[in-house]
Amino acid sequence: MPEPSDEHARIHLGVFYTGVGPHYLWADPSNAEHTEIETYVAAARTLERGLFDAFFLGEGLRVRENRGRIHSLDVAGRPDAITQLAVLAGATEHIGLVATQNATYNFPADLARRLSTLDILSNGRAGWNIVTTDNAWTGENFRRGGWLPHDRRYERATQFVEAAKAIWDSWDDNAIATAEDAPAWARAGSIRGVERHTDLVDLSVTPTLPRSPQGRPVLFQAGDSPGGRDLAARHADVVFSANTEYGKALAYAQDLRARLATYGRKPDDVRILPGASVILGDTATEAQERAEWVRREQITPQRAVAFLEQYWGQDLSAYDPHGPLPDVEPVDGELDPSRGTISIEHRTGKLDRIRQWRELAEEKQLSIHELVLEVQPRERVFTGTPAQIADEWAHYVRTRAVDGFNISPHLVPSSLDDIVDKLVPELQDRGVYRTAYEGTTLREHLDLPQ
Numbered sequence: 001m002p003e004p005s006d007e008h009a010r011i012h013l014g015v016f017y018t019g020v021g022p023h024y025l026w027a028d029p030s031n032a033e034h035t036e037i038e039t040y041v042a043a044a045r046t047l048e049r050g051l052f053d054a055f056f057l058g059e060g061l062r063v064r065e066n067r068g069r070i071h072s073l074d075v076a077g078r079p080d081a082i083t084q085l086a087v088l089a090g091a092t093e094h095i096g097l098v099a100t101q102n103a104t105y106n107f108p109a110d111l112a113r114r115l116s117t118l119d120i121l122s123n124g125r126a127g128w129n130i131v132t133t134d135n136a137w138t139g140e141n142f143r144r145g146g147w148l149p150h151d152r153r154y155e156r157a158t159q160f161v162e163a164a165k166a167i168w169d170s171w172d173d174n175a176i177a178t179a180e181d182a183p184a185w186a187r188a189g190s191i192r193g194v195e196r197h198t199d200l201v202d203l204s205v206t207p208t209l210p211r212s213p214q215g216r217p218v219l220f221q222a223g224d225s226p227g228g229r230d231l232a233a234r235h236a237d238v239v240f241s242a243n244t245e246y247g248k249a250l251a252y253a254q255d256l257r258a259r260l261a262t263y264g265r266k267p268d269d270v271r272i273l274p275g276a277s278v279i280l281g282d283t284a285t286e287a288q289e290r291a292e293w294v295r296r297e298q299i300t301p302q303r304a305v306a307f308l309e310q311y312w313g314q315d316l317s318a319y320d321p322h323g324p325l326p327d328v329e330p331v332d333g334e335l336d337p338s339r340g341t342i343s344i345e346h347r348t349g350k351l352d353r354i355r356q357w358r359e360l361a362e363e364k365q366l367s368i369h370e371l372v373l374e375v376q377p378r379e380r381v382f383t384g385t386p387a388q389i390a391d392e393w394a395h396y397v398r399t400r401a402v403d404g405f406n407i408s409p410h411l412v413p414s415s416l417d418d419i420v421d422k423l424v425p426e427l428q429d430r431g432v433y434r435t436a437y438e439g440t441t442l443r444e445h446l447d448l449p450q
Contacts, residue, residue, distance in 0.1 A: 012445070015052060023410055032412050037084070040088060050416075054446075081100055082115070089121050089122035094125075097118065104148055118217070119212040123212070134153050154228060154230070191206065214444070222239070224252075240273060246401055271404065276381075278409075280385065290383075294381075301322065305321050390423060
C-alpha cells in the first residue's frame with residue numbers, strides 16, 4: 001500500500017557523470033571532451049545554476065575489455081575522481097562533490113584521508129560513493145587478481161566503512177585551539193588513534209586531519225543485493241538503486257526503511273535516489289523519437305556484435321551486424337566476465353538464452369543488430385515533455401517512493417542544459433524543488449541529520 005502523500009516533499013537531484021561505457025554518446029560531435037577539466041567545470045556550474053544537490057563522478061580502475069581485449073567501442077581514459085573534484089571545489093560554491101571510490105582495492109586510512117581532504121577544501125561538500133567489485137580483471141591492476149570472493153565483498157566494504165568513519169570521528173569538533181595564548185595547536189586528548197585488526201581490514205593510524213563543517217563526507221552506496229541493502233541500511237546517508245519503475249521503487253523504499261529500523265536508524269536518516277535517464281521533448285512524440293535515437297546510438301551495430309561475442313565466446317567480427325545470427329555454435333562454458341558489464345544473474349544459462357534468441361530471430365526475421373536492440377535490457381528512461389516528467393516525479397516523491405533522482409546524461413552539455421532550463425522550472429512550479437540553496441554543506445542540501 002502506498003504511503004500517504006506528502007505535499008511538502010522536495011526532490012533532491014544529482015548528476016552521475018559516468019564518462020565510460022555506451023551510455024555516454026562520445027561519437028556525437030556535440031558531446032564535450034571527457035578528459036578536459038573545462039568540461040567538468042562547465043557541467044558543475046550548470047548544475048549549480050539548477051540548484052542540484054550534487055555532482056557525481058564514476059570510477060574506472062581499468063579500461064573495459066571484451067573477451068580479454070580492449071573494448072575500443074566505449075569511451076575510456078576517465079581521470080581520477082578525487083583529483084577532478086578538488087579542482088571543482090575551487091570553481092563552485094554550493095554543489096556537493098561526490099567521488100566513486102572502490103572499497104575492495106583501496107586502503108581505508110589512505111582513502112579516508114583523501115576524502116577528508118576534499119571535504120575540508122570544499123567546506124563540507126564532499127561525498128563518497130562506495131562501490132565494491134569481485135572482478136579479477138580489475139584486481140590484476142593491484143596484483144591481486146580475483147582477491148575477494150563475491151560473497152565477501154560486502155563484508156570487506158562494511159569493515160572498510162566502519163574504519164573510515166572511526167578515522168573521521170577521531171578528532172573532536174573543538175580539537176583545534178582557537179585562543180592566541182593556547183599552549184598547543186590541538187587540545188590535549190582531542191585526537192585519538194584508530195586500530196582495526198581483522199582478516200579484511202588491518203590498520204593502526206593516528207589521523208592527521210580535523211573534521212569538516214559537515215563532520216565527515218556524506219556516504220552514498222549502491223547495491224540491490226541483500227548484502228548491498230544491509231550495508232546501505234547500516235551506514236549509507238544516500239542510496240542509489242536501479243528501481244526507477246514506480247512499483248519497484250516503492251517496494252525498494254519500503255524494504256530499505258524496514259532494514260533501517262534493524263540498525264536503530266530512522267526512515268529519514270537516508271535519502272533514496274534511483275539512477276535515472278531523462279529525455280525531453282517539446283511534445284511526447286518528439287521525446288519518444290529522441291529516445292529511440294539515443295538507444296540506437298548506444299547500441300550500435302558494432303556493439304551488437306561485441307555483445308554476442310561475450311555469449312558465443314569467440315570472435316564474430318566477420319559477421320555482418322545487419323545479417324543473420326552467427327551460424328556457429330557457442331563455445332562451452334558460461335560467460336566470460338572479463339569486460340565487467342555482465343550482471344551476476346546473467347553469467348549462467350547462456351546456451352538456453354542463445355536458443356531463445358535464435359528462435360526469436362527466426363520468427364521475426366531479425367538481424368544481429370535488430371535482435372540485440374530487442375533483447376538487451378532497456379534502462380528506465382523518463383521520456384516526455386518537461387511538464388509530464390515533473391508531474392511524474394512529483395508523484396514519486398510525494399508518495400515516498402523516492403527522495404529524488406541521480407541523473408546520467410547521455411550528451412554533455414545539452415542534456416544538462418535541457419534539464420536545468422526546462423525541467424527544473426516545472427518542478428519549482430509544482431512546489432517540489434528548491435528555489436535557492438538553503439545551506440552550505442552537502443549534508444544540509446540533502447536535509448540529512450547532522
